[in-house]
Amino acid sequence: MKNPQEIFEILSAQFPDANIQIDASLPVEPIISVNPLKINVISKFLAENNEMLFDSLMNLSGVDDANGTKTKDEDGNDVINGGTLSVYYHLHATKLNHKITLKVSAPRENPEVESVENIWKTANWHEREAFDMLGIKFLNHPDLRRILMPYDWEAGYPLRKDYKNPEFYQGMKVTY
C-alpha cells in the first residue's frame, strides 16, 4: 500500500530522462505529470513491477487545457492557438489497493501521445474517444478512428473549447 509520493520517487529514480514532476498543491489528489512519448514505457513498468502491480486502468480522459492565446476570428467566437491538450490516466492496483493519477500534456497543434493499449486493453476505446472528442493522436493504436461521432464528421473535434457547430450535416440543420 504506497501513497503517490513514494511512487513518484520510485518513478523518477527509474526514469530520470522523462522529466517527471508531482503537483500535490491542488485539492483531493496529487498528479504526476510525465513526458507524452514515454508514457507507454512507464505504464509497462507500473503494470509489471511487483511492487506496483497497477493492473487496472480506471479511467483515461482527454482534456483541453485551453491555456493558449485567445484571438477573435471574423464572426466573433474565439480561436485558441498554442497551449496544450492533456490526457489523465487514473490507475488502480486491485491487489495492493493503491491509486495514482498520471497526466500527460501534448502541444495543441499536433498532439501526439504513445498508446497504452497493449498494456491495458480497456484503453482502446477510451483512447479512441479522446481522439474523437479532442483530436489527440495515439501512436501505434490498433485502429484509431472516431467512436461516437459519425465517421464522416469533418467539422473538427467537438470537445475543444473553440469548437464551432457546422451549419448542416447531410442535409440536416444542426443548430437550433
Add this chain to the structure above:
Amino acid sequence: MGLLDKEFTDGNIVIAKADDILNWARLSSLWQLSFGLACCAIEMMATSASHYDFDRFGVMPRPTPRQADVIIISGTVTLKMATRIKRLYEQMPDPKYIISMGSCSNCGGPYWEHGYHVLKGVDRVIPVDVYVPGCPPRPEALLEGLLKLQEKIRNESLVKKTA
C-alpha cells in the same frame, strides 16, 4: 337513427359507411414497430407491460418495419441515427403513422442548446402525426397520444386526403 342524422353534404352515404369501417379497422389494430431509442423507450416498455397494457388498444409490437403501422420515436434522435430513422420510415407500408414521444424527439429537448450531435426534432426528417410532450412522458400520456392518433385516423377519409 345513425343514417338520418348524417347530413348528406360530406360525400354520399356509401362512401361514409365504407370510410367508417376502414378507419375503424385501421385505428383499432395499430401494430407498433418494436424500436426504442433512449429513456422514453423504457417508458414505452412500461406502457406495453402489464400495468398500463398497450395491447388493450390492439397495439402489438412487430419486429420488422414491413408489418408495422405506427412507429413510436421514443428518445433522442441523433444525427447519426437520423438517416437510419428516415430509411426505417420509408420501409414501412403506406398507411403509416408516427408518434413522436418525449421532448427530445419533439424539439431536441434538454439537448437543444449544446447538443452538437442531436437532431433538433424528428420532424426535420420524417412527418410526425402526434407529439407527446414530457421527459419522459408518463405511460398515461403515451396512451393519450395513442388515443389522439386514433382520433385522427377516425376522421380520415378515402375521398379527400387530410394529411
Add this chain to the structure above:
Amino acid sequence: MFEWLSEITGNQILAAFISAIVPVAFIVPFVIFAVWLERKVSAHMQDRLGPMRVGWHGWLQTIADFFKLIQKEDIVATATDKRFFNLAPYLVFVGSYAVYAALPFSSKYIGSNTDLGLFYIIAVSGLVVAGILMAGWSSQNKYSLYGALRSAAQIVSYEIPTALVILAMVMFTGTLNLAKLSDMQTSSFWNWYIFGGPDWGLSKFLVIPFMLVAFLLFYISSLAEVNRTPFDMPEAESELVAGYHTEYSGMKFAMFFLSEYGNMFAVSAVVSVLFFGGYQSPFGYIGNLIGASWMVPFEQVFWFASKGIFFVFVQMWLRWTLPRVRVDQLMTICWKYLIPYAFVNLIIIGLISLI
C-alpha cells in the same frame, strides 16, 4: 362427402370444388378465433388484459387486423425474385390446408376417405417446407435466408420422429385411414389409443406406457413441425428479426399468419385422432340417449373441434412459458433423443401388437 356430392350434382368437378370449400369455411373462422385466443391467453398469462377496446373483450380484434391488412400497401422490394416472392405465401397455405382433406370431422363428414390418410398427411406437409424456403430465398434479405434455412432443416428433421410414431401406431391399429381409426375408438374414453385401444386383453395394458411415450414424442415433433416455441427458431424475434416473413407485408403476411394457425389446428387434430379418439365423445352421445340420432354427427364435430382447440391451447401455453432452444440444440434433441426413443418405442409396440 365427395362421393355423396358427386351423386347429387352428377359431375365430378363441381363436387370436388364444393368439398374443397368446406375446410376453408372451417379454417378461416378458426384462425380468426385462434389469433384472438392467443392474444387473450398470452395476456392473461402475463397478468394483463389483452385486447379490450375492439368489441366486447376484443372479440373483433382479428377482424379489425384482417381489414387493416387489406388496406396495407403491398411492398415488393426491387431486388426480390418476384415470381417466387409472390408465390411463397400461397404455397405455404396450400401445404397446411391440404392436410384438412384427410381429417375426419365426424362419421358423416370427411374430406376424402382415402385409405392412405396418415401417409398423405406426412407427404403434404413437405409443401410447407418448399414454401418457406421459397419465401426466405426470394426476399433477398440475410435474416429471411437464415430463418428459411433453419426452418427447413427443422421441419424436415422433425418429420422423421413423426413418421416413426405413426408407423408404430399403424402397426398397432392396422390401418392408415383416419376415419377407420376414429371409428375403432368408440363408446368411451377407455377405448382410446392413449389407453391401449378398443380390444380388451393383455396387450391393452402392456401398451399404455408406450402409448404415452408415443404421444409425447409425436406432440413434441408436431411443435417443431409448426415452428412453435420452444422451437420457433425461424421467427426468433430476438436474433432473426422476423425470420422468413421479414419482407412480407399486408395480405401476404396475413396468408402466412393464416397458414401458421391452420397448421397448428391440423397438427393438433392429427394428435387427437391418433391418440384421443378423433370425433368420439368420451362418455357417449346425448343424441343416442334422447333418441335424436340426427344430432350425433354435430356432437362429433363439436368433440373433434374442442379436442383440437385444447391442443392448440397447450401449444400457446408452451409458447408463453418456455424460452427458445438454439439451432444446434434443436438438432441434437431431434437426432440424438427423439429418433432413438421413437425407434425403441416402435419395436416394443410392434412386439406387443404380436401378442
Add this chain to the structure above:
Amino acid sequence: MALKTEELVLNMGPQHPSTHGVLRLELELEGEVVTNVKPHLGYLHRCFEKHCEAMTYPQVIPYTDRMDYLASMYNNFGYVVGVEKLLGIQVPERVEYIRVIMGELQRIASHLVALGTYGLDIGAFTPFLYCFIDREKILNLFEITCGARLLYNYMWVGGLSHDIHPDFVRLTKEFIPYFRPHIKELNDLLTYNKIFIERTVNIGVLPIDTAINYGASGPVLRGSGMKWDLRKNDPYSIYDRFDFDIPTGKNGDCWDRYYVRVLEMEQSLRIIEQAIDQIPDGDVQSAIPKRIKPPKGTVYSRVENPKGELGYFIISDGSTSPFRVKVRAPSFVNLSVIGEMCKGHLVADVVAILGSIDIVLGEVDR
C-alpha cells in the same frame, strides 16, 4: 475440391429487437459461427460532457439522470459524492441514509429490467412482464418522494431535493416481504429452467484476468468470480455500517452473470431492511451551499452503479461551472469485452452474451 465458402457480414443494426437500444453489431460469420464482432457506437451520443462545461454544478444533475436512465438515482449519487469531496462538505446523517435506501431500491429496479429483458433475449416472454410488475411498485415509491417515475433529479450537492414522504417508510416495509417471494418465483420460472440453462451455461466465458484487463466491473466482473464491489473495497457514503455479502459467480459464463444479479437483489433488500429502521431525523437541505464554487482542483469519485463502476472525473477551475467532467461509464467499458467473448459462438449466443452484460446505450454513448 474444397467447398468455396465466403465470410458473411451480418448487421445486427441500430434497429434490432435484441440490442437493448441503438447499438450496431457487425458480425462476421462462417455459416452460423461468429468469427469477429465489431460494435459501432454513437447512435445515442447526446454530448453530455459538452453540456457539463456550459452548465453550473447543480444544473448538471438532470443530465446525469439521462445517462444511465435505468439507474438515474445512482448516477446522481456518483456525481454528488464527487462534488462534495471537492467542496469538502459533510452531509447530514439523514441524507446519507436516504441516499443509501434510494440507491439500493434503484439497484433492484435496474436489475429487474436487466433480468426481464434477458429473458426476452432468450425467448421467454413472460418473466419480462412479471419483473415489470414488481418494478412498478418501486417506481411508485420513487414517485411519492420526488414526483418522477424514471428521471428524478433527486440527489442535490449537499442534500436532497425533497424529504421522504411521511408513509414512505411504511410502504418500503410493505414492499420487502412482498418482493422476496417474487425473487423465488423468478428463479423457478427462468433461472432453473432447463432450456435457459442449456442456452446460457458455458456461453461467453470471461476469465478474471481478461475481465480486469478490459476494465470490466460490476456483475460482469463478479460473474467471473472476482469478489470486487466498490461498496466494500472502496467504501463511500455510509455503506460500511451495513453488513451484506457480495455474490460471485464460478466460471464467468452468461448464467453466472445473470445469477449474480438475482443474488444482488436479495442483498439490496437486506441493506434496505437494515437502513429503513435507523433513519435519523433532521433537515435534508441544511448542508446545501448557496453558491457552489469549488476550489481549483480535480477529483475522481467512483460508485457501485447497478451496471458496474461509475466514475466521475471532475476538473474545476474555481468558477461556478465545471471546467471538464469525464464519465467512466460501466456499460461503455463492459461492452468493449464483447468482441473477446463472442468469438466462436453462434448468432443466438451473441444475443445471449449481449443480454448478460446488460448495457444501457444512454451510458455507452453519453
